[in-house]
Amino acid sequence: RAEAHNAELTSGEKIRDAIATKLFSLGYGDLKILSDLSAARLDDSYEVRVECSRESMPSKGSVVVRNGAIVDVRLQSASQSFP
Secondary structure, X not given: OOHHHHOOOOHHHHHHHHHHHHHHHOOOEEEEXXXXXXXXXXXXXXXXXXXXXXXXXXXXXXXXXXXXXXXXXXXXXXXXXXX
């Protein structure tokens, strides 16, 4: 999204975009954000539940967001969950 358009985004949309950018940069795709971010604020902390995949392997977990920035990614692939 263009920077000019970024000012029109809600806080939840900005958080969603930050999560997507981070996970895509780590090689994940098929992102589904499970947490409701409709009332999210940029000056707060959230543990956002996500599902995604990397190399056709599904992963689940959470992304910790503080002040609109990603501070931790906690994902576990299905292969780790089910030995």
